[in-house]
Amino acid sequence: MNNLLLAGVEVPRVGLGTNRLTPEHTDFIRAAIDAGVRHIDTARLYQGGASEQAIGAANVPDDVLVATKGGWNDGSPQNLHAEIEQSLKALDTDAIGLYYLHKIHPGTPLEDSLGAIKEHVEKGNIRFVGISNATREQIELARSVVDIAAVQNHYNQAERGDDALIDQLAAEGTVYVPFYPLKGGDGSNADKLRWLLERSPNVLPIPGTLNIEHLRENLSVLG
Structure with missing residues (x-):
């Protein structure tokens, strides 16, 4: 299947990563949506x-x-509350569709970080929660605090440390979002994306680009 239910929204199984995006690229975002991006x-x-x-x-x-x-630099509840408010304002929204804890910090209990995020779920300004850069054990602990809709970890053809985790999450119905999906490996970017889509039905890569033609090429693997 070329679509997947993520955070209550049916989306194509290729999304868009935006780590280089700035306000001068607003027209690119609109063009990406016109091209079919839904995540x-x-x-x-x-x-x-x-x-x-x-x-x-x-x-x-x-x-x-x-x-x-x-929560990349600081997973404390105080910092997460501040960052969530900043994100709501920057995204110009009353409710973030999917909010990930970006990194787990040894100095802050995971339960405390996710507890802060859960408060915003209860307020209605976060709809679904995910976790990033997490092990199987940390995901299980996270689930004791709040429902986890997606896991976002480093994975591609060349770096496959999460093979077992992907299969476990697939069996449980949890979406796996690999970042750096096109790094390493063999073949063209399209070949690498097809490999990821065939790897497991719960995998939803998010290749980053600021080029609309590259974006269309990425989406073309969906058929």
Whole structure:
């Protein structure tokens, strides 16, 4: 199947990563949506918040899932509360579709970080929660605090440390979002994306680009 249910939204199984996006690329976001993108992934970290601002300025329609992440440098509840508020403002939204804890910090219990995020779920300004850069054990601990809709980890043809985890998550119905999906490996970018899509039905890569033709090439693997 070329579509997947992620955070309550049916999206094509190729999304858009935006770690280089700035407000000058707002027209590119609109063009990407016109080309068929329905899942845009960003983070508070990216370009010092400018990536989120660009997406917010693009007036993204309701049928496009925007996912963001927070807590890269500091996973404390105080910092996460502040970053979530900043993300809401930058994205110009009352509710973030999917919010990931970007990194787990040894100095802050995972339960505390996710507890802060869960407070915003209960307020209604985060709809679904994900976790990034996480092990199987950390994912299980996270689930004891809040439902986990997606896991975003480093994975591609050349770096396959999550092989077992992907299969476990697939059996449980949890989406796996690989970042750096085109790094290493053999073949063209299209070949690498096809390999990821064939790897497991729960895999949803998010290749980054600022070139609309490259984006269309990425989407073309969906048929």
